[in-house]
Amino acid sequence: MADCRAVLTLRPPRVEDADALVAACQDPEIARWTSVPSPYTRAHALEWIGRRLPTVESYLGFEDDVLVGSFSLLEIDVERRYAEIGYWVAREARGRGVATRAVDWLRARGAELGLSTFELLIHQDNPASQGVARRAGFTDTGERRPAPRVSPPTPPEWIVYRRNDA
Numbered sequence: 001m002a003d004c005r006a007v008l009t010l011r012p013p014r015v016e017d018a019d020a021l022v023a024a025c026q027d028p029e030i031a032r033w034t035s036v037p038s039p040y041t042r043a044h045a046l047e048w049i050g051r052r053l054p055t056v057e058s059y060l061g062f063e064d065d066v067l068v069g070s071f072s073l074l075e076i077d078v079e080r081r082y083a084e085i086g087y088w089v090a091r092e093a094r095g096r097g098v099a100t101r102a103v104d105w106l107r108a109r110g111a112e113l114g115l116s117t118f119e120l121l122i123h124q125d126n127p128a129s130q131g132v133a134r135r136a137g138f139t140d141t142g143e144r145r146p147a148p149r150v151s152p153p154t155p156p157e158w159i160v161y162r163r164n165d166a
Contacts, residue, residue: 006063008101010071013060018045020067021060024090033126034088035150057109061102068093071102073110074148081116081166084148094128103136107165116166121148121158133161 013021024030025040037044051058058072069089076083085106089099107118120138122129133140138161147154 006096008068008098008105009062010059010102010105011062013049013058013070015046015049017060017067018042018049021045021048021070024067024069027091029091030088033123033129034086035147036088059102059106061098063093063098066092068098069102071106073106073113073115076110076113076115078114081114082118083110083113083115084119084121086121086148099129099132100135103132107136107163111165117162117164119163120161121145122161123147124157124159130159130161136163138163 019042022040022042022045025036025038025044028038030036031038031040048058055076056072056074057076058070060067061069061071067090069087071087072085074084074086085103087099087102103120110116110118118138120129120133120136122133124144130140141160141162143160144156145158145160146156147158
């Protein structure tokens with residue numbers, strides 16, 4: 001297991017990351033809390049790696065060249081200075097502060113883009129991610145929404161955590 005003080009490196013995904021993505025995404029907890037398909041295949045990984053959207057920046061996180069998670073700025077809106085932050089952390093890397101460090105990194109990256117308002121949408125039954133939100137300085141707004149970017153819509157079980165750095 002990597003030390004909790006291991007350097008976390010975030011970079012855009014590459015084709016050579018596909019096998020590590022497939023292996024990590026077999027964890028049912030990732031599919032439970034995200035929109036990652038299950039079972040997750042190499043075709044899914046390659047499609048995600050090749051995806052280019054103007055409102056999304058995706059990164060993979062590594063400690064000592066080992067994949068520890070996927071982290072993204074989503075719904076980027078420069079006019080509103082807004083982005084949602086989404087992530088998952090590989091099973092072996094959970095509980096070591098990886099998500100909190102990545103969320104901080106994504107906020108800094110968002111600031112470079114001129115963004116100042118960030119949201120995390122976290123399922124009401126996911127206390128670990130709720131803890132990440134609080135440790136990263138986000139506040140529960142009291143608002144509940146359906147799961148983002150899924151169809152058909154889900155019940156409004158996703159807590160909106162917000163941080164405004166303006």
